[in-house]
Amino acid sequence: MPNSPHGGVTMKERMGYRKVSSTKLLIPLAASLLSILCACATVQGPRSFDSVRYLRGEYAERLGADGAASLPVPFEIDDAIRAASDGRISPAASERRRTEQTLDFVFGYLDLQYALGPTRTAKQTFTDREGNCLSFVNLFVGLAREYRLNPFYVEVKDYQRWNYSEGTVVSHGHIVAGLRVDGKLETYDFLPYKPKSYRDFNPIDDLKAAAHYFNNLGAEALLRGDLEGARGLTRIALRLAPGFDKAANNLGVALLRLGDEEEALAVLEEALEQDPANVPLLNNVARAYQQLGRHDDAEAVLARLESVNQANPFFYIYRGERALAESNPQLALEYMRKAFRQDSELPEVHVGLVKVYLALGEREKALHHLERALRLDATHEEARKYAALLLGPPEAQ
Numbered sequence: 001m002p003n004s005p006h007g008g009v010t011m012k013e014r015m016g017y018r019k020v021s022s023t024k025l026l027i028p029l030a031a032s033l034l035s036i037l038c039a040c041a042t043v044q045g046p047r048s049f050d051s052v053r054y055l056r057g058e059y060a061e062r063l064g065a066d067g068a069a070s071l072p073v074p075f076e077i078d079d080a081i082r083a084a085s086d087g088r089i090s091p092a093a094s095e096r097r098r099t100e101q102t103l104d105f106v107f108g109y110l111d112l113q114y115a116l117g118p119t120r121t122a123k124q125t126f127t128d129r130e131g132n133c134l135s136f137v138n139l140f141v142g143l144a145r146e147y148r149l150n151p152f153y154v155e156v157k158d159y160q161r162w163n164y165s166e167g168t169v170v171s172h173g174h175i176v177a178g179l180r181v182d183g184k185l186e187t188y189d190f191l192p193y194k195p196k197s198y199r200d201f202n203p204i205d206d207l208k209a210a211a212h213y214f215n216n217l218g219a220e221a222l223l224r225g226d227l228e229g230a231r232g233l234t235r236i237a238l239r240l241a242p243g244f245d246k247a248a249n250n251l252g253v254a255l256l257r258l259g260d261e262e263e264a265l266a267v268l269e270e271a272l273e274q275d276p277a278n279v280p281l282l283n284n285v286a287r288a289y290q291q292l293g294r295h296d297d298a299e300a301v302l303a304r305l306e307s308v309n310q311a312n313p314f315f316y317i318y319r320g321e322r323a324l325a326e327s328n329p330q331l332a333l334e335y336m337r338k339a340f341r342q343d344s345e346l347p348e349v350h351v352g353l354v355k356v357y358l359a360l361g362e363r364e365k366a367l368h369h370l371e372r373a374l375r376l377d378a379t380h381e382e383a384r385k386y387a388a389l390l391l392g393p394p395e396a397q
Helices: 011-015 023-031 033-040 051-063 065-069 079-085 095-109 124-126 135-146 206-223 227-238 247-256 263-273 277-293 295-306 314-324 329-342 347-359 363-376 381-389
Strands: 020-021 151-166 166-181 184-189 201-204
Touching: 023 363, 051 065, 051 206, 051 227, 065 124, 079 124, 079 135, 095 135, 095 166, 124 135, 135 151, 135 206, 135 263, 135 363, 151 206, 151 277, 151 314, 166 201, 166 206, 166 263, 166 277, 201 206, 227 247, 247 263, 247 277, 263 277, 277 295, 277 314, 314 329, 314 347, 329 347, 347 363, 347 381, 363 381
Parallel strands: none
Antiparallel strands: 020 184, 151 166, 151 201, 166 184
C-alpha cells in the first residue's frame, strides 16, 4: 500500500461517502420485506437478531454441514471490534445518532484506506484498515447491527465492473449499504472516486450478499490466475444464490480457462436464458463457441452482442481491449473514446486509453491518461503497473 496522497484528511472527508435517499428502493424493499426482516430485524431486548447464526444455517442447508463449516460470514464482527467501538457508539442514542456515530467510527476513528482488492470480511477490514466497497459494507453492516440498527445490503444494478482479459469478461457487482433511519430509507455508498448517480437499486438478503462476497473472491482469483480457486469460489456463490448471473459468468470463465468448454457453455447458456442481453455472458458464450470450433455460432452471438445498446462504459472498455488483442489499435481507440464520452471519471477508462496510446506509439498521450487514472484512484493496480513501466528510472525507459 503506497503512502496516502491525502495527508491528514480523514477517510470520511476524502471519500465523501454518499448518503442517498431513494424512494425507488421502497418498491423492491416492500416486495422482499419479509426476507430482509428475517435477517435484520431487532427483537425485544438489547441485542439484535442473530443474523450470523441464521446465515450459517443457510450455508449448511445449501452446502452441507461439512462444506459450510469453514466459510466466513462476511459481516461477522469480533471482540476486538466491539472493544474499539465501545464508548464511541452509544447504544442509548437515537437511531440517527447511532448511525452517525457508526459512520464516524468507520471513516473517522478507523481512517480506513480504499483498496480495490482483495474483498475482505468485516474482521479483516478492521484489522487491515483497508478494503473495497463490499469490504466497507461488511464492516458497516456488522457493526451497525451490534448497536441495534437494521442495515442491509443493496445491489446497484446500473453500475457494474467488468474486466476483459484472455478473451473473456470477468464481472463484479457493486454493493452499497441500506438503512431505514427514523422511518426514512437511506443508502450509503463507499466507492471513492466519482460522484454517484445510480438509478436502479435492489435490496438483497444476507444470503445473496454472501454470494456477492464469494463471487468477488472468485473474480479476484481469476484475475491473478488461480483457476482452481476461482472455480471453487464461484461454485459456492452460485449454490448460495442459484441464478446469480455474475457467479455463473465467472464460473463459466474459470471452466473455459481450465479447458472444460462444454461445461462452461452449459453454465453460461443457462444463465443467458434468464438474461438474454447480458453483455459479459454474451461475450463469454461467443468465446466458448470459438474454443469449440463452432465459429458460425460464435459470429451469431457476436452480432447479438453488437446490437445490444449499452450505456455502461465498461462495455466499450472491454470491446476496446478485444480490439487490442486482435491487433487493431485504431478500432480500440474508437471504443475507448466512446467509453470516455460515457464516463471520463473512471480510472479504467484512462487505463484503457493508456494501453491504446502505447500500442499506437503515442507515449505522451499515454502518460497524460496515466496521470488522470492515478489521480482518480492511486491504488488502481493496472495504473500502478503502467506507472512502473513508464515512470521508472530514466535508464530503464
